[in-house]
Amino acid sequence: MSLRRTPLFAAHQRLGGKLIEFGGWEMPVQYSGIVDEHLCVRKAAGLFDISHMGEVFVEGPMAEVFLNGVLGNDLRKLVVGQGQYTHLCNERGGTVDDLYAYRIAESQYLLIINASRIESDVAWLRAQHEAFPGRDQVRLDPASDRYGAVAIQGPRVVEFIGQVFPGASEAGTAVSRVTDLRKNEIAAWRFGGQRVWVGRTGYTGEDGFEAVAPSETVEALWDRLLAVGHIGCLQPCGLGARDTLRTEVCYPLYGHELDENTSPLEAGLGAFVSFDKGDFVGRAALWEQKIQGVARKCVAFQMTGKSAPPRPGYAMYADGGATGTVASGTQSPSLGVGIGLGYLPAAAAVPGGRIEIEIRGGRYPAEIVRKPIYRKA
Amino acid sequence: MSSQVPNDLRYAKSHEWVRVHEDVATVGITDHAQHELTDVVFVELPNVGRSVKAGEACAVVESVKTASDIYSPVTGEVVAVNKAVSESPALVNSAPFGDGWFFKVKLSNAPEVEGLLTPEAYRAQIGA
Numbered sequence: 001m002s003l004r005r006t007p008l009f010a011a012h013q014r015l016g017g018k019l020i021e022f023g024g025w026e027m028p029v030q031y032s033g034i035v036d037e038h039l040c041v042r043k044a045a046g047l048f049d050i051s052h053m054g055e056v057f058v059e060g061p062m063a064e065v066f067l068n069g070v071l072g073n074d075l076r077k078l079v080v081g082q083g084q085y086t087h088l089c090n091e092r093g094g095t096v097d098d099l100y101a102y103r104i105a106e107s108q109y110l111l112i113i114n115a116s117r118i119e120s121d122v123a124w125l126r127a128q129h130e131a132f133p134g135r136d137q138v139r140l141d142p143a144s145d146r147y148g149a150v151a152i153q154g155p156r157v158v159e160f161i162g163q164v165f166p167g168a169s170e171a172g173t174a175v176s177r178v179t180d181l182r183k184n185e186i187a188a189w190r191f192g193g194q195r196v197w198v199g200r201t202g203y204t205g206e207d208g209f210e211a212v213a214p215s216e217t218v219e220a221l222w223d224r225l226l227a228v229g230h231i232g233c234l235q236p237c238g239l240g241a242r243d244t245l246r247t248e249v250c251y252p253l254y255g256h257e258l259d260e261n262t263s264p265l266e267a268g269l270g271a272f273v274s275f276d277k278g279d280f281v282g283r284a285a286l287w288e289q290k291i292q293g294v295a296r297k298c299v300a301f302q303m304t305g306k307s308a309p310p311r312p313g314y315a316m317y318a319d320g321g322a323t324g325t326v327a328s329g330t331q332s333p334s335l336g337v338g339i340g341l342g343y344l345p346a347a348a349a350v351p352g353g354r355i356e357i358e359i360r361g362g363r364y365p366a367e368i369v370r371k372p373i374y375r376k377a
Numbered sequence: 378m379s380s381q382v383p384n385d386l387r388y389a390k391s392h393e394w395v396r397v398h399e400d401v402a403t404v405g406i407t408d409h410a411q412h413e414l415t416d417v418v419f420v421e422l423p424n425v426g427r428s429v430k431a432g433e434a435c436a437v438v439e440s441v442k443t444a445s446d447i448y449s450p451v452t453g454e455v456v457a458v459n460k461a462v463s464e465s466p467a468l469v470n471s472a473p474f475g476d477g478w479f480f481k482v483k484l485s486n487a488p489e490v491e492g493l494l495t496p497e498a499y500r501a502q503i504g505a
Contacts, residue, residue: 033415034441240442308419308439331418331441360421360437 006051007148007218015236022239023116023255025052030238037241038333041204045156046237047225050210051148051218052115056125057141059108062134067109070128070281071101072264074274078103081173083184083199085272088124089282093263093289097121098254102186102199104172110186110197112212114254118144128281148218152225153208153245156232161209163228164221165189165198172197178209191224192217203242205249205372247328248374250300250341256312256327257298257341266294266343268371297349298327300371303338303357307364310340315358316366318348326357332374338366339373380409380505383474387490388499389450394474397490402451405478406438406469409503414440417469422458422480429455429482431489436479438469449482450493457481 003026012019017028028049030037040046058067068075073086083102087095097117102110113121122142129135152161158179165178169187178198181187186199194217202208213221226234243253252258257267263286264273273286303310310329317323322345329340344355351370356363386394392410396403411417419439429435429449436447458480462468468477484490494502 029442030415035416244441308421308437308444309441311444331439333416333441 004052006049007215008049008051008150008222011219011222012049017236017238020239023052023114025115027052028236028238029240031236034238034240034244035333037235037237038244040233040235041154041206041237041241041245042334043155044233044235045152045154045160045229046204046235046241047222047229048151048153048237048242049148049222050151051215053149054113054115054118054121054142054144055147055149055212056111056113056122057108057143058111058125058138059105059141060138061107062132062137063107063109065134066129066132066138067101068277068280069132070125072273072280072282072286073101074277075101075103075109076277080104080106081185081187083186083201087264087269087272088121089263089280089286090260091282091285092261093265093282093285094260095254095258095262095264095267096124096260098252098258098264098269100199100201102197104186104188104197110212112149112210117254118142146215147212148215149210149212150218150222150225151202151204151208151210152229152234153202153204153206154232154234155207157208157234159232160228160234164224165191165196171195181209192220196221203251204245205251205374205376206245243328244330244333247330247339247341248332248334248372250371250373252298252341253328263289263294265289266296267298294346296324296343297346298341299344299349299351299368300341300373301339301355301357301366302335302369302373304365304367307338307357308359309338310357310359310366316342316344317356317358317363318344318353320348322348324348334374344368380407380412380503381474382407382409382496382500382503382505384496386474386496387450387493388496389448389493390502391448393447393450395450395490395493397484400484400487401456402453402482402484402490403478404447404449404451404480404482405473406447407499408473409505411470411473411477414438414443414445415470416441417466420463420466420469420479422463423455425455425458427455429453431486438466447479451482451484451486451489453482453485455480456483
């Protein structure tokens with residue numbers, strides 16, 4: 001199967017990005033180097049192509065009721081122009097996908113879903129929609145082929161983002177300038193004659209924005225951001241840095257910390273599951289887990305001695321013969337040590353606990369730490 | 378980015394270089410390989426005294442993103458390893474043909490060095 005390319009493919013080639021396969025897409029893993037890009041986002045600003053991610057618009061008078069019955073978080077908390085992190089779960093409480101849901105108008109929602117899950121999510125949503133009594137009053141509009149997106153992340157982004165999205169917003173949260181958006185708020189601006197949705201969200205642990213734009217506009221948006229971003233030392237960044245940045249702050253990556261056999265509660269994301277909003281797909285199974293306690297939990301850990309970096313799939317050993325598996329692992333560019341996330345039996349999943357990670361036949365000491373692993377000074 | 382390919386070395390297809398002095402071969406990875414890896418964060422070296430065969434995996438180099446095996450291009454016994462590179466893995470990036478060397482092998486089959494790639498052949502392989 002040939003790999004899919006984003007509207008920014010030519011831009012990545014021009015900028016010397018090293019391209020790899022990710023979730024069926026041909027994406028840049030790095031430009032100048034993962035460590036350099038990572039540290040640039042921590043201290044200045046980085047620009048990421050996230051056009052591989054999927055978009056689904058859900059609209060109509062019953063859109064909120066429909067979505068609240070398939071998503072774990074409580075959508076009723078959102079006023080127009082707000083977004084929330086949430087999950088699509090199956091009946092067993094396993095995770096079909098983790099996503100952001102934005103309420104962009106009174107009866108219109110925008111879901112930002114994972115690249116590798118676009119087909120699964122759309123099929124799942126269609127099946128749920130088919131079974132929804134009010135389906136005539138809800139329209140699903142999968143729009144991944146018509147939209148691209150970029151993330152602009154880092155403490156200095158606020159210095160230049162207003163040049164790209166000048167003035168007041170035209171939809172979503174009403175703000176007089178883009179930097180007035182608060183965390184998880186979203187609003188629309190005109191760019192190249194097209195409507196672009198800009199959310200104050202990200203996947204790096206830094207302040208920043210994500211902009212969703214029609215595909216034909218994305219390259220001009222990318223170029224414009226790079227042109228004005230020199231004020232804030234903006235650098236293009238690849239998926240390598242995106243992965244190390246999110247691992248340091250313990251954000252889950254679908255396929256690693258989450259999958260159809262893993263619940264948001266096991267992943268430590270129970271704060272994003274609402275049990276008091278009424279029924280939703282997976283609620284019964286998740287409630288059972290909440291009452292009984294989960295059997296295994298996702299922990300963050302840090303290597304305590306000299307070792308190679310931990311990698312996904314490596315075995316974890318805790319006291320009393322408990323074993324687990326590393327879900328994500330890397331060398332932390334910010335901390336200079338090996339870090340990771342992994343699943344252990346709940347009894348062993350306690351911050352401060354000493355564990356060992358098996359690397360090529362040897363066992364190396366690590367410590368379970370509180371999330372996030374990296375905190376801004 | 379054009380990579381250096383020194384003329385006084387021989388090369389393996391798997392991107393190691395060999396510098397032979399009398400009957401001892403020093404082994405490292407090429408400038409091209411370190412560019413591809415970027416940001417080397419860990420190097421695991423063989424034990425001194427280990428016997429290695431040409432083409433055998435006997436060291437590991439890890440970047441932020443991946444772990445890669447390093448193959449001995451020659452057959453013989455490991456007689457020295459570069460402790461400096463395991464202390465400071467970034468030497469692989471900054472001096473791949475110098476202080477970033479990996480290990481030394483006492484050759485037991487010296488003629489096999491002639492079977493390794495010449496600088497011209499390696500340049501052709503990497504398109505340099």
